[in-house]
Amino acid sequence: MSIFVVFDYCPIKFLITFSLFLELHFWFRLDYRFLKNLPNIVDSTISQDQIMFRASICTEASKTLLYLFLIVILILARGAWSRAIAPPMEISDISEEESMNYLIEKRKIDKETAKELYQLVSGRILELKTVANVIKKQKLIEIEQKFSSAKFLKRQKYHEIGKRAINALLDSKEININIFIDFFENNDEECEEYQEVLGANVFAYHLSSNTVTFQSRSVEFYIRENSNLLGLGDNSNSNRTLTSE
Structure with missing residues (x-):
């Protein structure tokens, strides 16, 4: 999986995870230096209890940060995959009255056609929008043919x-x-x-x-x-100015 998919193009997620990685890297290096210098430490005046205490701190810190780092990666990856695989979230259904108002008032579809559309897709707003766009395009073509006739x-x-x-x-x-x-x-x-x-x-x-x-x-x-197509804007016999509702 690409790193861009995992972090979902979000710089904040990336910075948080990267900071955890740096912290983990620091503790691993500290743990490594501690083990590398262990012979010298044993020969020094530091007591065995102090040595064991420092070793346990480095080990536990490294483990904790490693687990935390892996958990963050898994959470981000899971979210990215779920968004990539799952279908887009659908807005909850709207009532018949709201659907009819949307189709008739907002999309300028006649009442009979609006009723048929609602019976077809109910109140699922995304489907209503898709079907309304198709109907609108088809209707405008038909109406232009009527004006030509x-x-x-x-x-x-x-x-x-x-x-x-x-x-x-x-x-x-x-x-x-x-x-x-x-x-x-x-x-x-x-x-x-x-x-x-x-x-x-x-x-x-x-x-x-x-x-x-x-x-x-x-x-x-x-x-x-389509007032310009019909030449309504240049009508010298009318003072009316056409505006879209």
Whole structure:
């Protein structure tokens, strides 16, 4: 095992262990010098009891530090291996209400899709984030295709009309169908133009209230995230400044 794995790239752990190693090295050298000079010590005036006492101190200190050093190494190694082998810790589950709020409010996923996601992964936040990222990317691609079908992108037929309708809905959330029709300057008796745009599913017509809204929260989120792509930032007919929620 690499020393970097054992110490987990932590300088404090390394310094603590290295200091223990130096201490151990000191006592081993002291023990070695004591044994090497033992004949001279025996010939000196030091008593046998003093010799045995000093020898026991060196021996016990060396053993203690050796055990301590080995224990520290094993603890650090065990922690490093457990982090390397074990799967990443998962944040505890969150409630259904919290999950729905996260998916709908934070990730701008429509309510029906959010319910399906919760049933699929429950409240496991890491899995919710992963799935939400995939859904978000897929949804944005689908919505961009809808805007292209509605001919709202730059240099497309209904680009200017689309900007006026979008800005009106960003301000009031819904508008009367007659106001929506008025955006189409050249609409004929069959109202083919506005019906063509409604058919692209960027907007939704509500018969009960005779109003038009965005087709979903995802559509509104796409608009706010791609205002430059839609040319909303340079709309001279609107004083509205788009900001992301």
